[in-house]
Amino acid sequence: MTLLIGDKQIVSMHYTLTNDEGEILDSSDGQSPLSYLHGASNIIPGLEKELTGKTVGAKLKVTVHAEDGYGEFNPELLQQAPLSAFAGVEDLQVGMELMAHGDQGQQQMITVREINDDNVIIDTNHPLAGQTLHFDVEITDIRAATEQELSHGHVHPTGQDH
Numbered sequence: 001m002t003l004l005i006g007d008k009q010i011v012s013m014h015y016t017l018t019n020d021e022g023e024i025l026d027s028s029d030g031q032s033p034l035s036y037l038h039g040a041s042n043i044i045p046g047l048e049k050e051l052t053g054k055t056v057g058a059k060l061k062v063t064v065h066a067e068d069g070y071g072e073f074n075p076e077l078l079q080q081a082p083l084s085a086f087a088g089v090e091d092l093q094v095g096m097e098l099m100a101h102g103d104q105g106q107q108q109m110i111t112v113r114e115i116n117d118d119n120v121i122i123d124t125n126h127p128l129a130g131q132t133l134h135f136d137v138e139i140t141d142i143r144a145a146t147e148q149e150l151s152h153g154h155v156h157p158t159g160q161d162h
């Protein structure tokens with residue numbers, strides 16, 4: 001029986017992600033394949049949709065536009081913060097990505113866009129917001145998710161609880 005990728009399955013894949021300019025943004029090269037629970041929004045919708053129905057060994061190229069990826073770039077998510085708030089950051093530079101605490105105490109990735117005399121312009125868009133993403137994917141494994149993985153909504157790489 002050949003397993004086809006569908007809901008409630010754990011899919012493993014090697015992938016390389018490039019942008020429109022062909023720059024590699026992320027890759028599983030030299031690492032374990034990426035595993036995720038299909039149908040649980042673990043990965044961006046544009047990629048998940050294209051993987052549905054594929055089999056182990058399948059190699060595919062998937063182009064995902066921003067609206068099916070990390071969303072459009074939202075200029076309202078550019079904010080000004082006092083320079084003093086970054087006193088603890090060594091060697092603050094434009095383009096730096098930092099983990100910050102949001103208003104509700106949640107962790108949030110921010111990108112430094114501008115450093116001025118007394119303030120810093122930060123960007124809380126996802127670093128890949130607004131970008132067209134090009135995935136080169138090879139499916140390496142498909143298996144049924146365990147009850148526990150289904151109830152948690154994510155993969156347990158070793159099959160164990162955590």
Ligand code: ZN
Pocket residue numbers: 149152154155156162
């Ligand atoms: Zn879990």
